[in-house]
Amino acid sequence: xxxxxxxxxxxxxxxxxxxxxxxxxxxxxxxxxxxxxxxxxxxxxxxxxxxxxxxxxxxxxxxxxxxxxxxxxxxxxxxxxxxxxxxxxxxxxxxxxxxxxxxxxxxxxxxxxxxxxxxxxxxxxxxxxxxxxxxxxxxxxxxxxxxxxxxxxxxxxxxxxxxxxxxxxxxxxxxxxxx
Numbered sequence: 001x002x003x004x005x006x007x008x009x010x011x012x013x014x015x016x017x018x019x020x021x022x023x024x025x026x027x028x029x030x031x032x033x034x035x036x037x038x039x040x041x042x043x044x045x046x047x048x049x050x051x052x053x054x055x056x057x058x059x060x061x062x063x064x065x066x067x068x069x070x071x072x073x074x075x076x077x078x079x080x081x082x083x084x085x086x087x088x089x090x091x092x093x094x095x096x097x098x099x100x101x102x103x104x105x106x107x108x109x110x111x112x113x114x115x116x117x118x119x120x121x122x123x124x125x126x127x128x129x130x131x132x133x134x135x136x137x138x139x140x141x142x143x144x145x146x147x148x149x150x151x152x153x154x155x156x157x158x159x160x161x162x163x164x165x166x167x168x169x170x171x172x173x174x175x176x177x178x179x
Contacts, residue, residue, distance in 0.1 A: 037177055038089040045085035045173040049078035049166055077158045079115050080166030081173065083108035088174035112167065115158045 033039065053068040056075045068074060087104035094100040158166070 038086065038093060041089045041174045041177040042082050042085045044177070045081040045170040046078050048173055049076050049081040049169055052076055052169070053078070073158060073162075075162045075165060076169050077112070077115055077163045077166030080108075080112050080158070080163045081170035083111045084167040084170030085174045086170075088171050089177065092174070092178040108167075112163050116160055116163050 050069050053071070053074045053076070054065060057063065057065045057068050083104070087101065087108045090098070090104040091101045
C-alpha cells in the first residue's frame with residue numbers, strides 16, 4: 001500500500017514538474033522574442049517603409065492612400081528595408097565577420113534582386129494581361145457573354161531607386177537600434 005502512494009506521489013510530482021517546465025519555457029520564449037532587438041529593428045524598418053509609401057504617394061499625387069500601408073511596390077521598398085535591417089542588426093549583434101552576417105547579406109541581395117528584376121517583370125506582365133482582358137471584355141460585350149475581367153495587381157516590384165532607398169532606410173533604422 002505504501003508503494004502505491006509513493007508511486008502516486010511521484011506521478012503527481014512529475015506532472016507538476018512538467019507543467020512548471022512547460023510554462024517556464026513558454027514565458028522564457030515570449031520574453032526572448034519580446035527582447036529580440038534584431039526582430040524589432042526589422043519590424044521597425046518594415047513599418048517605416050510602409051508609412052513612407054503613404055507619404056510619398058501623398059507628396060507625389062496629392063492623395064492620401066491608406067491602402068499603401070499594406071501594399072507591395074512603391075517607394076521605398078519595404079522588402080529591401082527589412083532585409084538590410086536584418087543584415088545590419090545581425091552584423092552588430094553577431095559580428096560583421098560571422099557566418100550569420102554572411103547569410104543575412106546573401107539573403108538581402110537575393111530579395112533585392114528579386115524585387116527589382118522578377119517581381120517588376122511580373123508587374124509588367126500583369127499590365128499587359130489587364131489590357132488583353134479589357135479587349136476581351138469589349139469583344140464579349142458584343143456577344144453578350146457576360147465576361148467579367150478580373151484586374152491583376154500591377155504594382156508588384158520595385159525600381160532600382162526604390163530598392164536603394166529601402167536599403168538605406170533599413171540600415172538607418174538598424175543603426176538607431178544599435179548605436
